[in-house]
Amino acid sequence: GDSVTQMEGPVTLSEEAFLTINCTYTATGYPSLFWYVQYPGEGLQLLLKATKADDKGSNKGFEATYRKETTSFHLEKGSVQVSDSAVYFCALSKTSYDKVIFGPGTSLSVIP
Amino acid sequence: GAVVSQHPSRVICKSGTSVKIECRSLDFQATTMFWYRQFPKQSLMLMATSNEGSKATYEQGVEKDKFLINHASLTLSTLTVTSAHPEDSSFYICSALFGGNTIYFGEGSWLTVV
Numbered sequence: 001g002d003s004v005t006q007m008e009g010p011v012t013l014s015e016e017a018f019l020t021i022n023c024t025y026t027a028t029g030y031p032s033l034f035w036y037v038q039y040p041g042e043g044l045q046l047l048l049k050a051t052k053a054d055d056k057g058s059n060k061g062f063e064a065t066y067r068k069e070t071t072s073f074h075l076e077k078g079s080v081q082v083s084d085s086a087v088y089f090c091a092l093s094k095t096s097y098d099k100v101i102f103g104p105g106t107s108l109s110v111i112p
Numbered sequence: 113g114a115v116v117s118q119h120p121s122r123v124i125c126k127s128g129t130s131v132k133i134e135c136r137s138l139d140f141q142a143t144t145m146f147w148y149r150q151f152p153k154q155s156l157m158l159m160a161t162s163n164e165g166s167k168a169t170y171e172q173g174v175e176k177d178k179f180l181i182n183h184a185s186l187t188l189s190t191l192t193v194t195s196a197h198p199e200d201s202s203f204y205i206c207s208a209l210f211g212g213n214t215i216y217f218g219e220g221s222w223l224t225v226v
Contacts, residue, residue, distance in 0.1 A: 036217075042219065042220075043118075043205055043217060043218060043219035043220035044156075044205060044217040044220070045217075046217070089155065089156070093215070095213075099146055099158050099161060100146070100156075100158075100207070100215065101158075102155045102156045102157075103155060104154070104155045105154075105155050
């Protein structure tokens with residue numbers, strides 16, 4: 001079945017460091033891909049998304065490119081801040097209106 | 113602001129009792145809502161798909177008699193955890209389908225069964 005794999009944390013970075021969180025997926029067809037973020041004690045927020053191959057989603061300095069050939073959707077940010085500390089979930093959906101399948105989540109801690 | 117609201121955000125109940133969690137779509141009608149569960153330090157797992165006016169579709173392994181889902185109106189779906197036990201303690205989060213192509217998540221509800 002469809003699934004999402006992402007690097008497991010926890011990841012600890014110093015402020016202003018470069019961030020990469022790897023994500024790969026298994027699915028038939030052309031799913032939509034998402035990154036969600038969950039700040040401590042809060043619910044889920046959509047961070048960015050891409051709906052077709054080679055699309056780049058971006059928000060708040062974060063970027064991810066939909067790579068069909070490598071079935072990947074890696075999350076990157078050039079300079080992380082302490083406020084970016086959260087759990088990041090890579091996810092897919094077969095259609096825009098279907099259930100969302102989540103990866104295991106990656107915990108990020110950014111230290112000053 | 114939030115377009116999907118859950119209530120309560122946190123609830124503590126005694127073992128053996130039932131607890132209801134509400135998921136409301138604000139300013140839009142949602143014929144389809146989804147319920148997820150997240151155990152500590154784990155990912156979110158889909159429990160069921162809730163369709164207005166019909167029975168919910170449960171994922172494999174989810175007890176439908178224990179987790180009752182009612183989608184009685186276009187803006188409200190409820191999840192009732194019946195005869196709750198400590199192992200049901202979890203983070204429950206809903207999402208609602210907007211406009212046929214956008215999904216919004218609620219803020220989630222933390223359930224602790226003591």
